[in-house]
Amino acid sequence: MIQKIVFFFEMKSFGVCSWWASKLGISTSKVRLGFIYSSFIALGSPLLIYLIMAWILEHKHYFKLQRKKRNTIWEL
Numbered sequence: 286m287i288q289k290i291v292f293f294f295e296m297k298s299f300g301v302c303s304w305w306a307s308k309l310g311i312s313t314s315k316v317r318l319g320f321i322y323s324s325f326i327a328l329g330s331p332l333l334i335y336l337i338m339a340w341i342l343e344h345k346h347y348f349k350l351q352r353k354k355r356n357t358i359w360e361l
Contacts, residue, residue: 301338 302320306313323331341348 301335301342304342 302316303313306316309316320331320335
């Protein structure tokens with residue numbers, strides 16, 4: 286039963302902690318522990334930040350600017 290719950294959360298997680306870990310160059314477990322500890326200290330407000338970051342990561346293709354490819358001097 287516990288294995289199914291853990292598997293569900295691992296498959297449905299948003300990847301916020303792994304994204305932060307890759308950007309900061311540290312292990313994912315340390316980022317997760319940081320979110321857990323800060324949630325206890327700040328009475329749950331980091332959970333709101335986590336959900337906002339998860340939403341942004343899920344919809345990041347809307348936030349990317351479409352850059353027009355510039356022609357180089359060699360392509361003129």
